[in-house]
Amino acid sequence: MTTSKPTLHSIAGSRSFRVLWLLCELGVDVDLVDYQITDGSLQQDGFKALSPARRVPALEIDGITLVESGAMVQYLCETRADHSLMPAVGNEERAEWLQWLHYAETLGTGIQNLNMQHLFLPDPAMRSIPVMGIETKRLAIALKALEARLADGRAYLLASGFSAADVMMGFTVWAAAHYVDFAAFPNLTAYQDRLAARAAYQQAQALEGVQQFYTRDFYALPEV
Numbered sequence: 001m002t003t004s005k006p007t008l009h010s011i012a013g014s015r016s017f018r019v020l021w022l023l024c025e026l027g028v029d030v031d032l033v034d035y036q037i038t039d040g041s042l043q044q045d046g047f048k049a050l051s052p053a054r055r056v057p058a059l060e061i062d063g064i065t066l067v068e069s070g071a072m073v074q075y076l077c078e079t080r081a082d083h084s085l086m087p088a089v090g091n092e093e094r095a096e097w098l099q100w101l102h103y104a105e106t107l108g109t110g111i112q113n114l115n116m117q118h119l120f121l122p123d124p125a126m127r128s129i130p131v132m133g134i135e136t137k138r139l140a141i142a143l144k145a146l147e148a149r150l151a152d153g154r155a156y157l158l159a160s161g162f163s164a165a166d167v168m169m170g171f172t173v174w175a176a177a178h179y180v181d182f183a184a185f186p187n188l189t190a191y192q193d194r195l196a197a198r199a200a201y202q203q204a205q206a207l208e209g210v211q212q213f214y215t216r217d218f219y220a221l222p223e224v
């Protein structure tokens with residue numbers, strides 16, 4: 001295995017933030033290659049060869065290319081030493097860590113559907129208001145479980161403290177807040193603030209540049 005500098009193919013404000021943030025937490029230098037959703041750059045042959053589904057993030061690392069952010073997070077934890085961001089196999093928190101790592105994508109798929117409806121359909125007449133309502137409700141239900149997990153003063157997803165599952169989730173919670181009113185989720189609001197206060201989070205934000213997905217803080221359901 002080589003340990004040369006990885007290359008992260010990313011879009012500011014997308015799931016690639018998870019990987020960039022984790023690299024910052026781990027103190028691993030990275031080369032960034034930037035794309036945009038709407039400018040056709042994900043459809044270019046060079047990128048399609050790296051990421052057949054034409055999605056970001058894609059991570060070139062140690063002679064391989066990974067195209068799932070959760071796999072990147074786990075792989076980085078497994079191959080970059082000197083951190084406490086992943087409970088080892090056999091540790092009593094290992095299963096919980098895996099569960100929350102992947103739960104971030106239960107939220108992520110709902111957010112993606114809402115991104116499509118609110119932001120990316122070329123004509124608002126193509127929207128389905130019932131689908132938008134259902135997806136918003138389903139996202140709120142999934143967030144409620146996270147709110148409950150963070151009850152009783154629990155600062156992070158694992159009782160033992162901050163881990164890479166919080167990195168996976170942190171981006172997701174930030175994105176979800178564009179569609180679900182967090183007024184009913186005080187634990188999640190505090191969690192989001194706690195994560196955003198981390199030096200590595202802020203370092204990753206500075207590195208990734210300005211996101212162009214969301215031009216508003218909150219997108220309410222359209223009036224019927």
Ligand SMILES: N[C@@H](CCC(=O)N[C@@H](CS)C(=O)NCC(=O)O)C(=O)O
Nearest residue numbers: 014015054055056057067068069070
């Ligand atoms: N499960 C994948 C999802 C990747 C994904 O859908 N990424 C979005 C950005 S957050 C994307 O590239 N979308 C481009 C498109 O759908 O055309 C992961 O976690 O990496």
